[in-house]
Amino acid sequence: MIIFEKLKLRNWFLAILACCSLHTLVGKEQGFAVAKDIPTYLQEWHIWWGFPFPDTDERIGHMEANFDQYREPWRLNWDRNGYPLPGLYDSGNLEIIRWQIRCIKATGVKSVAIMVHPDMVKGLVFIQEKDDFLNKILDIAAEEDFQVFFMDEVAFRKGSVSQDPEVMAQRIIRFIKKYGSHQGFFKINNEPVYYYQTWGYWVGQQETETMIETVENEVGPVHWMVFGDINRLGEIEQIDDVIGVANINRMDSRTREWDSSKQSLEALLRQAKQYGKNAGELIYPKFDGTAQPWRTKGVAMYGDGGNVFVKSVEEAMRHEPDLLMFSSWNDWEEGANFEPGWDFDGYMGDPYAYCRALAKVNGVEFVPPPPPSKSAVHPTIWEKFGYGDGAGPIIEDVRRSHDKGNSLEVTVRDSVSRVTELELVQNGDVFWISEQPSGLKLQGGLTHDDGLGESSEVLNALDFSAGYASEILQPSIRFKTDSNFPSEMRQDNPVIGVVYAFDRLDPFGGVTIKLPRKNPVEVSEPVGKVEHDYRIKLQPAYRSDDVGHSVWDGWQVRTSALYTPVDYEKVSSEGIEVAGKGKRIAAISILGDVQDRRVIRPEPYMSNIEGTRVSYLLKLPRHTIETPGLHIFWIRAKDSSGNWGHPKLVTVPNYEKRQEAQQVNVTEKPAPEGSIFWDDLNSMDQWKGIGHAISRTIKTEKIVKQEHTGIGDSLFVANVGQTLDSARKPISIKFKMLHTKYGRGGGLIILNDAGNQGYGINWDSSSENQYKGQGNVSITKFDSEAPIKYRSPSESLSQRYSSGHVAVGGEYADFEFILDGSSGELVVKVDGVIRSRARDSSFTTFSKIGLKGGKFVLFDDILVMQE
Secondary structure (H helix, E strand, C coil): CHHHHHHHHHHHHHHHHCCCCCCCCCCCCCCCCCCCCCCEEEEEECCCCECCCCCCCCCCECCCCCCCEECEEEEECCCCCCEECCCCCCCCCHHHHHHHHHHHHHCCCCEEEEEECECCCCCCCEHHHHHHHHHHHHHHHHHCCCCEEEEECHHHCCCCHHHCHHHHHHHHHHHHHHHCCCCCECEECCEEEEEEECCCCCCCHHHHHHHHHHHHHHHCCCEEEEECCHHHHCCCCCEEEEEEEEHHHHECCCCCCECCCCCCHHHHHHHHHHHCCEEEEEECCCECCCCCHHHCCCCCECCHHHHHHHHHHHHHHCCCCCEEEEECCCCCCCCCCCCCEEECCCCCCCCCHHHHHHHHHHCCCCCCCCCCCHHHCCHHHHHHHCCCCCCCCEEEEEEECCCCCCEEEEEEECCCCCEEEEEEEECCCEEEECCCCCCCCEEEEEEECCCEEEEEEEECCCCCEEEEEEEECCCEEEEEECCCCCHHHHCCCCEEEEEEECCCCCCCCCEEEEEEEEEEEECCCCCCCEEEEEEEEECCCCCHHHCCHHHHHCEEEEEEECCCCECHHHHHHHCEEEECCCCEEEEEEEECCCCHHHEECCCCCEECCCCCEEEEEEECCHHHHCCCCEEEEEEEEEECCCCECCCEEEEEECCECCCCCECCCCCCCCCCCCCCEEECCCCCCCCEECCCEEEEEEEECCEEEEEEEEECCEEEEEEEEEEEECCCCCEEEEEEEEECCCCCEEEEEEECCCCCEEEEEEEECCCCCCHHHCCEEEEEEEECCCCCCCCCCCEECCCCEECCCCCECCCCEEEEEEEECCCCEEEEEECCEEEEEEECCCCCEEEEEEEEECCCEEEEEEEEEEC
16 A cells, blocks of 8 residues: 555656646647737745755755644644745755756746855855856856846845945946856846846945946846836836836735736836837735734735736736746745745645746746756655655644543654654753742753742633743853763754743744754855854744643743754854743753663554554653653654654643732832822823733732833823923933834824824834844834824824844843934934934924834833923
């Protein structure tokens, strides 16, 4: 039966290779050859993913993922929606690149633009040029009788020297001289094509003309393809092609309605004709990046298996464009990709669905090239190509018998081979578990420094006591290993897991683990920097099924296989760093290789006929159910092909009667002398707004203490108690603020009595890679007919400047907002240092203040005074 299943799988895949489009949603007639008479291009070929296979020293780049098995044995977990056909791959893998070029060529597009990023220090080279990488791609393209060009992502290098037009000119000159004559470099009329966008990067018409002239004086004619506004680009004689509008901007992502008047392609083409330019549209097939925290506002565009794309091309062709640009080849981050995949937008019938859609509008029949070789793809994906079984069984589900019983019901599933064995390990090989209510301390080879608080109770959804956890009090703590650290674990590839208390205010929050690398690697940016740590972000992707049902018990459980070699000598001396201030951690555990003494072969109580889906009842040890508190177990399974699957870490709480917490009144801080308004935010009684202001608490032994107030995507307003005139005396507003996540914004607003006019300051935590992790501060102005709401627009009065204070974790930042109506000066201080200034005297009388915050923005101690 197992042999039959493998043959059936191989035959199924070969049927797809034979161009069987039986499952393709897009009909044969719809849109066929509609764009065959104009050049069509692809853009955003990402060549800068880092996945540690086949080179395990490869840096994990541009992904925050744990790479455990996810939903299927052949599928690894990552922070994207969808899944590539060759599995997760390193984009520098030359065999993958060759396969991608063959796929692109088979779609009938003219060429593809590879995304490259200028170095931000000198701006003269692209960071992807290391190790002569671009020449290697061009060589492969030439060997495949195809040509590629490059998309200079200068618009994404804000504030760097690479955006200086003189520097850009020198960068292009060097680039064209080095690569422009290569047989694999795309040319139009024998002129090398150079492509960049001006959305977010516009240096002016004269500067652009001078830049282009400087380049062409050195290297000769260049075919300039620019993405931007025709009203800016039309007057620049040297520019040949303008991509000026995008189909995604004509669809309302809230109502799903299309409005062709938005970013009109017809108007673009009319203007381009007047300027003597070729022009076209950027067409997205879909857009869904909601598995990532900074893209969670909603699905911008569903793909419908390629139908939306084909309809968009048909609509564009009615206006007779000169060219069309399609986005994107393999941008799985935005979910706008055409690259073959087992999952694109929830539709998994045909892995080539979007390649077929591309070929359809280009009037060709898509013939899939052979997949990459066995050695080029991760073993978990072998079964999908008929290369053999390389993926072990997945632990599909683990539950307590009747929820609170003394057995574990374990369901194991494999998609190819029979399930044969289990390994059940309590606690792990090296572990630390927070002190439980029995007083039991479990420190199996791990101890921590003084960065953890006392162990305190964690409750499940029904207020049963599920165990105890300890809060991380510092930005990071270290777990040290003792002399009992198993020497045999220094040679294998272990799995690390963390159990922490579920926080309903931060359901997708997590911790970051840092381990010393055995072989440090040089990162692409900043140039020359060497990375000595292996960093693992243990947090769920923004998907409901990635949170897990353990949250019912009050816990989140995250694990990760260690794909990169770790320096265990340094682990022993330096420890394991865990970052995640405010998280309440219950356990950290490392599981090494399978040990025969722990392997069990229980009789299943349920199984399908093939033995590929099996359920077991595993009785818990007596000491587990008789010992109060949280217990943890690792479970993994083996198949008849000899593959062990990824282990699953499960929590086993005993649901003890909860301790009755003694409710105590929080000591109110006295109002400072001379204060006009004061609130220590122990409650939100005097604030009114939309949404919920949540006073977060921490529990230590039997005392409940107020910690801080968090505001989630809302605006709360309080009356100052009198009307203040900043023209008479300057107004000073002091308050404390902190972020618990990057990519969030929040701040304070001062408003008139009607609540419709005033000024505000905003602290945007940006990302940990910008502003040295300190976020940026700016001053804004509100002027509306109606009272200000959370999403009311504002006018920027200042540029964005670094706050000078680390935005996430650490201590609160001390803000002061000073308004001097007589001079019109507005000043923001952070920790006593001026960080932003603006001048505006439109408003001088105020009687309300507001707190405006996205999720994970915290406030404390608000003081209003007038000098």
